[in-house]
Amino acid sequence: MATIKDVAKRAGVAVSTASYALNGVKKVSPATVAKVQKAAEDLNYQKNGIASDLKRTQTNTIALMLSDLSGPYYSELIKGVQEVTSANGYDLVACSSIGGEQSTAIKFLKEKRVDGVIVLAHNISDSMIVNAARENFPVVVLDRELESDHVLQVEVDNRHGGFLATEYLIHNGHQNIAYISGPYNSHDNNKRFQGYRSALEQYNITYQSKWKISGDFTRESGYRATKMLIAQHHLPEAVFYANDEMAIGGLQAFAEKGIAVPENVSIIGFDDIQLAEYVSPPLTTIRQPKYEAGALAVHLIFQLLTSESVDRHYNLATELIERQSVQNNA
Amino acid sequence: MATIKDVAKRAGVAVSTASYALNGVKKVSPATVAKVQKAAEDLNYQKNGIASDLKRTQTNTIALMLSDLSGPYYSELIKGVQEVTSANGYDLVACSSIGGEQSTAIKFLKEKRVDGVIVLAHNISDSMIVNAARENFPVVVLDRELESDHVLQVEVDNRHGGFLATEYLIHNGHQNIAYISGPYNSHDNNKRFQGYRSALEQYNITYQSKWKISGDFTRESGYRATKMLIAQHHLPEAVFYANDEMAIGGLQAFAEKGIAVPENVSIIGFDDIQLAEYVSPPLTTIRQPKYEAGALAVHLIFQLLTSESVDRHYNLATELIERQSVQNNA
DNA sequence: AAAAGATGGCAACAATCAAAGATGTGGCAA
DNA sequence: TTGCCACATCTTTGATTGTTGCCATCTTTT
Incomplete structure (x- = not known):
């Protein structure tokens, strides 16, 4: 060579x-x-790009860390990240945080192989991020709350989304509303649950813990949780799944038991994944502005890189997408 | 620092x-x-990972180049790549080839920022790849035929898959079978088309060019192509879409015109993407062994990296997945 | 005294950049 | 016309980036 x-x-x-x-x-x-x-x-x-990077002490690359490269990732979000990155003449690499401390993501975070990082990987710990971020090495987190210098958060308003979903069910005449949760340590899940609780409260519906069943955001867990719900005899009028994947699993569980959606039970999801439109019945859900979140994240990185001062925290609005999985009983 | x-x-x-x-x-x-x-x-x-890489003259990283990071990528394939890579103690980064010569993918390919590369990006030119590959810098291509030293190909048997799909339609009593193609320069598309042609030939059905309509693998193009098909008055008995995305677009076009699938027209896709199972009717299609393809690709890279000699060419079998989008008229 | 073990010095690795050196051009006086 | 100097443009020297690994040196042990 x-x-x-x-x-x-x-x-x-x-x-x-x-x-x-x-x-x-x-x-x-x-x-x-x-x-x-x-x-x-x-x-x-x-x-030799490596030698050049070493001397220049910058790489013109930013990394997007995902908890699973092959996961059902928000392609809209990635698109936002990608477009803004290349518009600025930078490169984008995606890496996975599977494998914990040994993962590629952690390695890139620690060894400063890139100029900035966007984190969307719940299995990367807060302390890891706080330790890595520094002047000239900005980190934007999309999946948590984290107060620290040089760390910015771009968040979708999950709490309001949860509220919106629950309120919509209530407006449609439902009172007993189950909540199928994501993993207990998921920030998104917790915010959505808070929204659910506050909607119940606002409409004077008492929260019943029997209506809360744990899932972990996978389709499989939604299926299992729904089976458990069905096994409880008394079915709720509506179910709020903390994400669409689980709602789709739930749909399957209901179908197997001959329970019609939305005639016998209404359901609502969260995320508005691509599939949501195609399942039967089409899933009513909460849409997140994913493209905007991704684009904003990179934009902020470039601002920090050029030492412009920026706000530490951004909150993006959610939106209800009405389809056909909720029946109006009002 | x-x-x-x-x-x-x-x-x-x-x-x-x-x-x-x-x-x-x-x-x-x-x-x-x-x-x-x-x-x-x-x-x-x-x-400083960069300094270390420079001195050691290797990065312990392999790159997966995709034509679009946010695309509907075969997550199974990525999973295969990922698992084998990390099992070997290497890192995996994914990068995009959007942007042609300036893209991150090309940069990594040229500047040897990684130890090996897997290409699944039709917009990276053959000559680019041939130029980059060398001893100790293996490249595996998953989306083309390319004879060159240090370049390996792992291919899914698209030709046989196309044959299988067409034969299945014929066995179900269909004679007039349309083919909605992918981009003319797509190797996968051409192979699938060859399979289609050879099945017709084998069953003594003359190929009619009016039954071939061009698409580009996007849902939108499948929709448009189908509209054109419908506009031709005389509908074929069956349609073979070169991929599932286009078949889904076609499904929508048929639905809009009140043409029932599979009662009025049978359709078959290719790929077996996740959605295929959920559309209505569930799509009969050809499955590719994507996980295996990915895993094999990385495996080969490691073999080359340790200077073991390997075959230059691998062909993986496809499989017919029967669902409900084809009617039996036989 | 030789072997074994621990540590230090220094030159790569391939590129970049500041500063110094070389070269050339033109102006002007002798 | 020639010689000298100032000045601008181009080129080179050499230091620098952070790490690694060969080789040499210095202890300590047998």
Whole structure:
């Protein structure tokens, strides 16, 4: 593999001249530039990005950390991240946090192989993030609340979304509303649950713990939780699933028992994943502004990178998407 | 940011000793190791991965290049790649080839920022790949045929899949079978089309070009192509969509015109994406062994990295998944 | 005294950048 | 016309980035 040294030698110039010529620094005469470019071409020279990054002490790359690269990730969000990143002439790499301390995500976070990071991976600990973030190494978190210098949060208003979902069920005449939760340590889940509780409270419906069943955001867990709900004899009038995946699992459980949705029970999800529109019945759910969240996250990173001062916290609004999984009993 | 120099100074040892201690090279006495570790801890030292990569001339990272990070990517495939990669103690980063020559994918390919590459991005040119691949920098392509040293291909048997799909329609009594194609420059599409042609031939059905309509693998294009098909008055008995996304678009077009699937027209897709099971009617399609393809790809990279000799070409079998979008008229 | 063990010095790795050095151009006086 | 100097433009030297690993040196043990 040819290095810049080889190019310089072949072009008969000093290494630095070659570097200047190749990088378009204007100190070099056009004739020399041509000579160097010719030499580079002849040798099939490609710069060693690593060496360059080391010297420049920046990589022009930002990382998106996902808890699972193959997961059902919000492609809208990624699109937002991607577009803004490349519009700024930066590169984007996605890496996974599977594997805990040994994961690629953690490694990138610790070893500063990138210029900034966007975190959407619940299995990366707060302390990890706080430790890594510093001046000139901004971190934006999309999945938690975290107060710390150089850490920004972009959040979707999950609490209000939970409220919206619950209120919608109530407005449609439902009183006994079950909540199928996500993992107890999920920030999103907790916010959604808070919204659920506060809607109940506002409409003077007493919260009953028997209507809360734990899931973990997977379709499978939604299925199991729903089975448990059915096993409790007395079915609620409506079920609020903390995300769409679980709602789809629930749909399946109901279908297996011959319980019609929404005739016998109304259900609502959260996220508005692509599938939501296609299941039967189409799922009423809460949409998050995912593209905007992603775009905003990167935007903030660039602002921090250029030392502009920015707010520490952003909250994006949610929206109810009415489809056909809720019956109006009012 | 503390460097290893600072650590060495604080521990009162030479830089090299600190390096040995931190990397677990056994030449160092336990006492010194402890001293160094303590110093590193005190200073919150994190090694600079870039410098390390530069010196070691390897990164222990392999890259997965996708034409679109936010695309409807085969999560099974990514899972296969991911698991094998981390099982070998390597890191995986995904990057996008959007942006052509300036894209992150191309940059990584050219600048050797990783130890190996898996390509699943039709917009990366063959010559780009051939140029980049070399001894100790293996490239595995999943989406094309490409004969070159240090380039391996793992392919799903698209041709046979196309044959299978078409044959299944024929066995179910269909004769006029339309083919909605992917982009003309897609290798996968061409293979599937070849399979379609050869099935027709084998069953003595003459190919009619009016039954071939161009799409580009997007849902939207499937929708449009289907509209065109409908506009042709005479509807075929069955439609073979070159992928599921387009079939889903087609489903929508048929539904809008009140044409019942499969009663009025049978359809079959290709890929077996997650959604296929949920659309109505559930889509009969051809499944690809995606996990296996991904896992095999990485496996091969490691074999090449350890200079084991491997075959240049692998072909994985496809499988018909029967659901309810094809009617039996036989 | 030789072997074994621990530690230190220093040169890579490939690029970039500041500052110093080289070269060339033109003006002006002798 | 020639010689000298100032000045601008181009090129090179050499330091720097953080880490690693070869080799040499210095202890300590047998």
